[in-house]
Amino acid sequence: MAMSEALTPTRAPARWQDYVQLLKPRVMSLVVFTGLTGLVCSGHAINPVLGAVAILCIAVGAGASGALNMWYDADIDAKMRRTRGRPVPAGRVQGADSLALGVVLSMFSVMLMGMALNWLAAGLLAFTIFFYAVVYTIWLKRWTAQNIVIGGLAGALPPVIGWAAATGSTPLNAWLLCAIIFMWTPPHFWALSLYTSEDYQKAGVPMMPVVAGAKSTRRQILIYSLLFTPVCLAPAFTGLGGALYLAVAALGGLVFLILAWRLFRSHAGEAAGQRNDDGLYDVRAGAKDARNLFAFSILYLSLLFATLLGEHLAHLPPLELLR
C-alpha cells in the first residue's frame, strides 16, 4: 500500500441525497406545515398553483437557511453526537458548496416569491433567511444563552409569510400565529438541551443549562410555559380559531403546564447518569420529565396548527369571543 494512500482518509463521494440533507428536510416539513396554515387561515381565495409556489418558496428558503447554517456551524456540528454525521462535518460535502447552495437557493426563493406572489411576502422571506443565517447562526448562537429565544423569530415567521403571500398584508391574526411559535420555542429547546447539554458544553455553545444551570433552566421553562399557554388560547378570541381549536388549545395547554410543572419539580439536567443509545431521544437518568415536555411540545404545536388548518378548510365558523 502506498504511503499517501494509507494517510489519506477515504471519503465517500457526495451524492445528491447529501445536498438534500443540507436543506434540513425535517425542519422544512414543519415550515411548510405552518406556512400552509398561515396561507389557508388568511381566508383569501388564491390560485392553487400560485399557492403551491408560495409554499415551495417558503420551503426552499428554509432549506437555504439550513444549508447556510450547516456551512457556518460545521465546526460545532463535528463535536456533537446529534450532528456529527451531517454532510459537511462528515466530509462528504465541502463547506463552500454548502454556502453556494444556500446563497443560490435564497436568491431563487426570494425572487420567485416576489415575481409570483408579492414583494411583501418576498421581503419577509428574505428577512427570515437573513435572521436565521446571520442573526441566529453567526451572531447569537455562540454568544448568548438567549440565542434560541431571539433566534426563534426565524422559525416563527413562516405562517406570516404564507398569510402575506395570499393577501399582501399581515394583520393581527397572522402575527398571533407567529407569537404562538415564538413563545413555544424556549420551553421546547430548553427541555431538549436539559438532556443534551453535555454536547453543547463540548461544542462551546452557550445553551441555557450550560450557562445558567439546570435549575434556572427548569424555572425559565415554567415561566415561558405560563406565558405560552394563554397565547395559544388567543385565536379563539380574535376570530381565527373555532370551538374545536379552543378545546384543543385549552386541554393541550393544561397538559403542557402539568408537564412543565413536573419538570420544574424534577432534577432533570443534574443527574450524571448513564446515557443509552445515540440520538435525540437519548435520556440521561432522571431527565425523563424533560423528554416528556420536549415530545409533548411537538405534538401540541402540531395539533394547534392542524386544528386551525382543518377548521378553515372545513369552513367551520370562528368563535370571535371578543367581537
Add this chain to the structure above:
Amino acid sequence: MSDPARENDAEMKARRGRNIALALGLVLFVVLIFVVTIIRLGGNVVNRPF
C-alpha cells in the same frame, strides 16, 4: 487496501446522480417560471394588439 477502480465507479455513479438531480431541478424551475408567467398574465396573453 481499497480498490481504485471501485472508488472511481462510486465517484462516477455519485456524479451522475448529482447531474441528473441538477438537470431535473433546472427543468422544474423553467416549467415553474413558464406556468407562473401564464397565470400572472392571465387573459392578457391573448389580448395582444396583433
